[in-house]
Amino acid sequence: MRAKFEYYAPTSLDEACALLREHEGDAKLLAGGTALVMWLRMGLLSPGYVIDLENVPGLDGITYDPAGGLRIGAGVKHRDLELCPEVREHYPLLRETFYKVAQPRIRLMATVGGNLSHGDPMTDPGASFMALDAEVTLRSSRGERTLSVEEFFVDYYETALEPDEILTAIHVPPPAGRVWSHIKFTPRSEEDFATVGVAVTLAGENSRCDDVRIALNSVGPTIFRARAAEDALRGRDLSPARIEEAGAAAADASDPIEDVRGSSDYKRELTAVFVRRALEQAAARLG
Amino acid sequence: MKREMVLTVNGEEHDVEIEPNRLLLEALRDDVGLTGTKEGCSIGVCGACSVIVDGRLVSACLTLAAACEGKKIETIEGLAEDGELHPLQRAFVQYGGFQCGICTPGQIMAAKALLDHNPNPTTDEVKEWMSANLCRCTGYYKILESVMAVVEGKVDEGRRDEAVRQARIQSLYQSDTYKSDTSD
Numbered sequence: 001m002r003a004k005f006e007y008y009a010p011t012s013l014d015e016a017c018a019l020l021r022e023h024e025g026d027a028k029l030l031a032g033g034t035a036l037v038m039w040l041r042m043g044l045l046s047p048g049y050v051i052d053l054e055n056v057p058g059l060d061g062i063t064y065d066p067a068g069g070l071r072i073g074a075g076v077k078h079r080d081l082e083l084c085p086e087v088r089e090h091y092p093l094l095r096e097t098f099y100k101v102a103q104p105r106i107r108l109m110a111t112v113g114g115n116l117s118h119g120d121p122m123t124d125p126g127a128s129f130m131a132l133d134a135e136v137t138l139r140s141s142r143g144e145r146t147l148s149v150e151e152f153f154v155d156y157y158e159t160a161l162e163p164d165e166i167l168t169a170i171h172v173p174p175p176a177g178r179v180w181s182h183i184k185f186t187p188r189s190e191e192d193f194a195t196v197g198v199a200v201t202l203a204g205e206n207s208r209c210d211d212v213r214i215a216l217n218s219v220g221p222t223i224f225r226a227r228a229a230e231d232a233l234r235g236r237d238l239s240p241a242r243i244e245e246a247g248a249a250a251a252d253a254s255d256p257i258e259d260v261r262g263s264s265d266y267k268r269e270l271t272a273v274f275v276r277r278a279l280e281q282a283a284a285r286l287g
Numbered sequence: 288m289k290r291e292m293v294l295t296v297n298g299e300e301h302d303v304e305i306e307p308n309r310l311l312l313e314a315l316r317d318d319v320g321l322t323g324t325k326e327g328c329s330i331g332v333c334g335a336c337s338v339i340v341d342g343r344l345v346s347a348c349l350t351l352a353a354a355c356e357g358k359k360i361e362t363i364e365g366l367a368e369d370g371e372l373h374p375l376q377r378a379f380v381q382y383g384g385f386q387c388g389i390c391t392p393g394q395i396m397a398a399k400a401l402l403d404h405n406p407n408p409t410t411d412e413v414k415e416w417m418s419a420n421l422c423r424c425t426g427y428y429k430i431l432e433s434v435m436a437v438v439e440g441k442v443d444e445g446r447r448d449e450a451v452r453q454a455r456i457q458s459l460y461q462s463d464t465y466k467s468d469t470s471d
Contacts, residue, residue, distance in 0.1 A: 006288070007307030007353045030351070037349045038330050040308065050307065052354055103419035105344050105397065106331055191332070191418065 003046030011055045013168065017141045021164040023049040029166060030054075031075060031114035034106055059113070059168060064090060070172040074113020078125075079104065081112055091172060093180040093199060097128040100184045103191040113167045116152065119159040119222070122193040124184055126153060126223035129170065130215035131180070131199035137169040138162075146171075153222040178203045178211075181281035183274045188261065194218040195261040196270045198278040204286050209233045214246070214278070218261075219254040219271050226250035229275060238283045247276035292356045294319060297365025307353045311345075312336045314352035315362060323363035323392045327421070334420030337393035337400075338362050344400035363392035366399070375399055375434070378442045384433030386424035394420045398434045410435060410459055431459055 010016040020027055027049040030036050039045045053059060059075030064086035072081060081087055082098035101107055101115075101124050115125050116136060129149045136152050138145050138161060149170075152160050161167065178201040186192045197217035204210045212233050214226040229249040236242055256267035294301045296319055303318040315338070316322050327335030329348050336347040339361040366373035375395050378384065385391040394417070401408060401416045408416070413434050422430060432455055436442050444451055 002308050004288075004306055004308055007351065009354070030354070033349045033351065033354075034331055034346075037310070037351065041310075041329065041348075050351075052351075054354065103332075104416050105334060105337065105346060105419040108343055109331075109345055109349065 002041055002043060005040075005047050005050045007050050007052065009052040009055050011057075013056055013058055013139065013166070014141075016051055016053060016056050016166060017139060017164070019049070019051050020166065021141045023051075024163045027051055029114075029117070031117075032077065032110040034102075034110040035114065035118045035120070053166070062087065066174060069174045070094075072112050072170040072172070074111060074117075074167045074169055076112045078102075078107035078110050078112065078115070082107060090175050091132065093128050093132065093182055093201065094125075094172070096182045097124050097184075097199065100124060100182075100190075106191075112170060116149070116170070117159060117161060117167045119153060119155075119157045121153075121156060121220060121222050122218045123223075124194060124197050124199075124217055127197050127199040127215040127217040128182060129172065130223060130225055131201045131213045132172050132175075133201075133213065134170055134172045136167050137171065138165045139168045140165045144168075150225055153224070156221040176203070179282050179285035181278045181285070183278045183281075185270060185274055193261075196256075196267060196274050198271075198274045200278045200282045202279075202282040202286065204238070206286065207238045207283060209236055209238050209283075212279075212282075214250060214275060216250065216254065216271065216275070219256040219267055221255065224253070226253050226275065228253055233279070238279070238286075243276050243279045243283070246279060247272040247274075250275040290353070292353065294352065294355060294360060295358065296321060296360045297362060298359075303352070305352055307351065309352045310348060311338070311340075311350040311352045311355055311360070312347035314355075315347060315360075318352075321362055321364050325389050325392060327390070327393075332421070333390070333393075334397060335390050335393040337396045337420065339396060339400050339403075342400075342403065344397055361396070361399075363396055366395070373399070374437045374442050375402070378433040378436040379430075381442060381444075382433040382436055383429045384426065385422075385430075386426050390420060390422045390424075394422065394430055398437070401434075402437065406438070408438060413438070428456065428459060432456070435459070 028047040030052040060073045062084050063071045088095045134149045181200045183198045184194045185196045199215045202212045212230050217223045229246040232246045251268045251272035254271045256264050258264045289304050291304050301319045315324050325335040327333035331346040331349045338347045341358045397420045
């Protein structure tokens with residue numbers, strides 16, 4: 001049964017924050033609607049108030065500068081990020097990732113901030129933002145704070161957002177010459193959620209790894225960094241044996257649920273395989 | 288609590304009195320009375336309820352009607368003008384772009400949204416875009432043919448010339464997307 005709610009469409013961020021604070025705990029934010037409206041329809045959420053952010057200025061826009069990096073307004077649609085020329089040029093990992101999310105119509109509706117705020121461990125963008133060391137800006141009537149994307153994901157569908165906070169922007173540091181790779185394994189159909197998702201960024205030379213970030217989605221209660229796998233590689237030579245070891249370490253860190261996409265054991269095996277392949281692909285791009 | 292609002296659908300204003308939890312899909316079908324927009328999967332996957340709101344393609348099943356107040360909503364009923372079918376509608380008829388027809392309004396609205404922004408898409412761009420609309424009669428090639436017929440200005444050639452049709456199918460099969468789809 002779909003709950004009834006009051007609908008607000010504030011026209012400033014301050015007004016949105018005030019409404020959220022006034023109805024704290026009983027209000028949900030609406031952006032693209034692809035997650036929230038579906039959950040409302042299914043009766044998984046029954047807020048008393050829905051606050052639509054569409055008319056709030058300042059949540060749109062993608063800006064890039066070489067010194068500061070990329071700033072993405074939380075209300076930017078997936079499709080607009082995917083097609084943004086600066087993203088294509090300087091952050092090919094993001095272009096690749098967003099191109100693989102669902103299908104074009106959903107990408108036209110769904111927002112970048114809405115996706116992250118939903119805290120769904122099955123979705124792709126969070127892993128790539130984590131591999132790029134991105135940060136999110138959270139705003140409330142009490143002020144503003146910044147968290148890394150890694151800190152932002154807390155548990156299954158749970159983020160660090162307080163009930164009165166709104167995610168307003170995502171900041172990605174300058175690319176700094178790191179190479180990248182991305183694998184989204186979707187054996188059922190292309191627009192499906194990933195069975196395993198891997199995002200890698202790598203700094204180094206020849207086959208030496210100076211730094212690496214490996215982030216995974218769909219194989220744990222949150223999107224997470226495979227830190228033990230990174231530690232196995234950092235400051236070392238990217239030999240086949242080390243890459244294999246990193247894959248195994250990532251699989252150890254995973255905690256996938258059994259669902260229609262496969263058993264936990266199967267997904268853990270896949271994690272080792274796809275982390276290895278993602279590392280091989282990234283290593284092949286090293287100068 | 289119900290609220291009164293005006294929904295502008297295909298250029299006509301409709302006064303409706305609806306709950307804020309009403310979906311655009313429900314408002315179009317049950318309040319405005321335009322049943323051309325269909326419900327399929329109800330979760331934004333299938334594309335049967337595709338409509339255009341302020342120039343952007345959306346799933347009406349995942350859109351609140353209240354969020355569309357003051358916006359320009361386009362549905363399949365608004366395409367024909369003075370009894371003359373829109374070129375996309377004519378193409379779907381001429382090229383057999385549908386079988387059972389339930390996905391067709393969504394297919395055509397999706398195609399219209401693409402052509403409104405990009406009147407000359409490549410075959411691969413059309414395939415990528417139309418991948419968001421499912422057809423359970425598996426009429427994908429005829430759908431692609433229909434859309435490409437509009438792009439290439441060949442709507443009224445239809446299926447009458449079998450040689451033209453075969454050549455078209457061959458060229459669609461040879462595009463890059465098809466190759467990458469089958470190479471795995």
